[in-house]
Amino acid sequence: MSAEQPAVTRKGRLSAALGDDLSFLLARANAYSLAAGNVALATIGLRARSYSVLALAADGSRPSQRDLADFLRLDPSQVVALVDDLQTRGLVAREADPADRRTNVVVTTAAGRALYEQARVQARRAEEQVFARLSPSERERLASLLQLVAFPD
Amino acid sequence: MSAEQPAVTRKGRLSAALGDDLSFLLARANAYSLAAGNVALATIGLRARSYSVLALAADGSRPSQRDLADFLRLDPSQVVALVDDLQTRGLVAREADPADRRTNVVVTTAAGRALYEQARVQARRAEEQVFARLSPSERERLASLLQLVAFPD
DNA sequence: TATTGTTATACTCTATAACTATA
DNA sequence: TATAGTTATAGAGTATAACAATA
Numbered sequence: 054m055s056a057e058q059p060a061v062t063r064k065g066r067l068s069a070a071l072g073d074d075l076s077f078l079l080a081r082a083n084a085y086s087l088a089a090g091n092v093a094l095a096t097i098g099l100r101a102r103s104y105s106v107l108a109l110a111a112d113g114s115r116p117s118q119r120d121l122a123d124f125l126r127l128d129p130s131q132v133v134a135l136v137d138d139l140q141t142r143g144l145v146a147r148e149a150d151p152a153d154r155r156t157n158v159v160v161t162t163a164a165g166r167a168l169y170e171q172a173r174v175q176a177r178r179a180e181e182q183v184f185a186r187l188s189p190s191e192r193e194r195l196a197s198l199l200q201l202v203a204f205p206d
Numbered sequence: 207m208s209a210e211q212p213a214v215t216r217k218g219r220l221s222a223a224l225g226d227d228l229s230f231l232l233a234r235a236n237a238y239s240l241a242a243g244n245v246a247l248a249t250i251g252l253r254a255r256s257y258s259v260l261a262l263a264a265d266g267s268r269p270s271q272r273d274l275a276d277f278l279r280l281d282p283s284q285v286v287a288l289v290d291d292l293q294t295r296g297l298v299a300r301e302a303d304p305a306d307r308r309t310n311v312v313v314t315t316a317a318g319r320a321l322y323e324q325a326r327v328q329a330r331r332a333e334e335q336v337f338a339r340l341s342p343s344e345r346e347r348l349a350s351l352l353q354l355v356a357f358p359d
Numbered sequence: 360t361a362t363t364g365t366t367a368t369a370c371t372c373t374a375t376a377a378c379t380a381t382a
Numbered sequence: 383t384a385t386a387g388t389t390a391t392a393g394a395g396t397a398t399a400a401c402a403a404t405a
Contacts, residue, residue: 064357067277070265071258075345076239076333078352080254083236084279085355086229088373101233102395105224112223119363124220126237128397133365155363155404180229186354192228198348199231201339202238241396255372272386281374286388308381308386362405372395382385 086183093179097171098142102127104172106135110145111161111169117150118157144168239336246332250324251295255280257325259288263298263312264322270309297321 064072071077090101099107105125109116118136122129136159139145144165150156161169184192224230243254252260258278262269271289275282289312292298297318303309314322337345 066267067262067269067273070261073349075337075349076243077258078349078356079236079239081279081356082352083232086232090229105230108223109220114219116220120220126234184228184355191351195351196226196228196231198344199235202337203231203234205339
């Protein structure tokens with residue numbers, strides 16, 4: 054709190070105005086995380102966005118495009134583009150929902166599931182790198198704090 | 207940890223694949239935070255980006271554009287555009303650094319400092335809204351965990 | 360009437376490369 | 383040679399609006 058405390062150590066002299074600003078820290082941490090994720094996933098032709106869609110399709114919960122948009126906090130029109138791309142590459146397919154013919158359910162193909170397994174390895178590698186300075190229990194703590202912000206209900 | 211724990215409560219049935227993924231939680235939390243910040247700051251003609259530049263210029267540390275780029279994790283060319291915009295509006299000025307004539311130091315004008323005071327109020331309002339579910343001590347804990355990620359040194 | 364998916368469009372953000380002037 | 387700032391450009395992400403099919 055006082056003038057010459059080690060807040061400077063890690064962040065340099067500019068930290069006075071924004072160094073404790075949660076929104077700024079969130080933005081900067083996310084920038085690192087997103088960049089590392091995109092680099093790691095680029096090796097198998099995915100990006101963070103397409104990986105997240107593939108992950109949700111791959112877990113067997115048969116999400117509609119609307120479900121994906123809500124959960125990923127994307128506009129439905131962005132989901133159209135992401136699913137188009139994955140479908141063109143033979144990784145996912147749209148299935149009609151018999152209960153509601155407006156709805157497209159997104160499922161993975163065998164190739165999609167196989168690629169997802171590779172992608173998970175890369176995603177973990179990136180995460181390990183970005184969160185290297187946090188212990189397992191600190192990571193759990195961070196996850197539960199972030200869940201309160203990310204899913205306000 | 208076991209199968210039917212309340213991880214579903216706040217995030218719905220899609221949470222299996224990504225609900226504990228730190229990178230995803232960071233992205234989603236940041237999306238909320240950024241959106242709320244932009245909405246709150248729009249009332250006074252700023253965005254999160256321009257606010258962060260103004261904040262660093264306003265605290266008297268006389269940052270160079272390079273300092274701003276490093277701290278905000280922006281490309282130097284983006285800083286040019288942000289400073290151009292704020293300068294056009296009479297909120298900041300570029301000053302030559304006598305010690306190194308390549309360097310532009312960014313300082314606030316009186317109007318810039320006045321607007322920054324208003325902007326801080328809006329930024330706090332947005333932050334209060336986004337982090338409403340976290341107690342003061344949880345917010346501090348979140349800040350220090352995020353600092354380890356955002357400033358890896 | 361409301362919702363799902365779709366198309367279109369404009370704007371912001373991100374990432375590179377090349378250039379200039381200084382060091 | 384290297385660094386600070388600048389310009390230019392392309393690609394990714396964000397935000398809206400409007401529409402068809404279906405509920």
